[in-house]
Amino acid sequence: MRLILLGPPGAGKGTQAKRLMEAHGIPQLSTGDMLRAAVKAETEIGLKAKDIMNRGDLVPDEVVVGIVEERIEEPDCKNGFILDGFPRTVAQAEALERVLERHGMDLDAVLQLEVDENALAARVEQRVAESGDAVREDDTVEALKKRLVVYREQTAPLVDHYRETGHLVTIDGMKPIDEVEAAISEALSSAKDSRIRAAG
Numbered sequence: 001m002r003l004i005l006l007g008p009p010g011a012g013k014g015t016q017a018k019r020l021m022e023a024h025g026i027p028q029l030s031t032g033d034m035l036r037a038a039v040k041a042e043t044e045i046g047l048k049a050k051d052i053m054n055r056g057d058l059v060p061d062e063v064v065v066g067i068v069e070e071r072i073e074e075p076d077c078k079n080g081f082i083l084d085g086f087p088r089t090v091a092q093a094e095a096l097e098r099v100l101e102r103h104g105m106d107l108d109a110v111l112q113l114e115v116d117e118n119a120l121a122a123r124v125e126q127r128v129a130e131s132g133d134a135v136r137e138d139d140t141v142e143a144l145k146k147r148l149v150v151y152r153e154q155t156a157p158l159v160d161h162y163r164e165t166g167h168l169v170t171i172d173g174m175k176p177i178d179e180v181e182a183a184i185s186e187a188l189s190s191a192k193d194s195r196i197r198a199a200g
């Protein structure tokens with residue numbers, strides 16, 4: 001199963017990705033985590049990405065598309081994967097479509113976690129407060145605000161994009177974590193049923 005988790009910072013993508021990973025035995029591919037690892041290892045990509053990430057801006061499309069393509073070629077992605085934090089622009093979505101096509105893969109669903117903007121600010125502020133010393137370098141109030149603006153301007157258009165491609169599944173992300181998980185699992189099984197019906 002190949003899934004995309006879509007939603008603003010603080011929507012709970014990482015939390016649900018981990019649960020999906022356990023439920024389906026497929027890896028979570030978080031471009032944020034991969035880029036943070038590159039920054040830490042001071043690779044060429046990491047050196048380029050560091051300041052961009054700390055500002056809350058987006059790393060260039062070709063950089064993230066490159067790391068995602070390399071990652072999905074790994075053997076653990078054979079049965080599928082969960083993309084978390086990618087694609088973040090329409091150009092990335094189009095590049096992903098080409099990459100998947102080249103590898104003979106297709107998408108099963110794009111899970112949009114829909115959340116209330118006011119609640120988001122509170123969640124991310126809490127994350128900043130709780131993270132204490134282990135704070136992520138881009139978890140400053142300023143960078144978070146910037147990430148929300150970037151989301152609205154560059155990533156939110158993906159909702160329409162994936163509605164048009166027929167992959168969009170909208171989930172209420174304001175519910176408690178277990179209920180969001182249950183809603184996702186239900187949506188995935190009915191998506192599967194309708195695919196089986198369409199094929200049969």
Ligand SMILES: Nc1ncnc2c1ncn2[C@@H]1O[C@H](COP(=O)(O)OP(=O)(O)O)[C@@H](O)[C@H]1O
Nearest residue numbers: 009031032052053056057058059064085086088
């Ligand atoms: N697909 C992507 N395209 C461009 N930049 C990305 C992408 N994924 C992650 N990044 C960079 O990494 C930062 C952190 O990403 P992530 O951990 O997914 O953030 P969040 O916690 O806001 O969901 C982003 O602000 C951006 O600079």
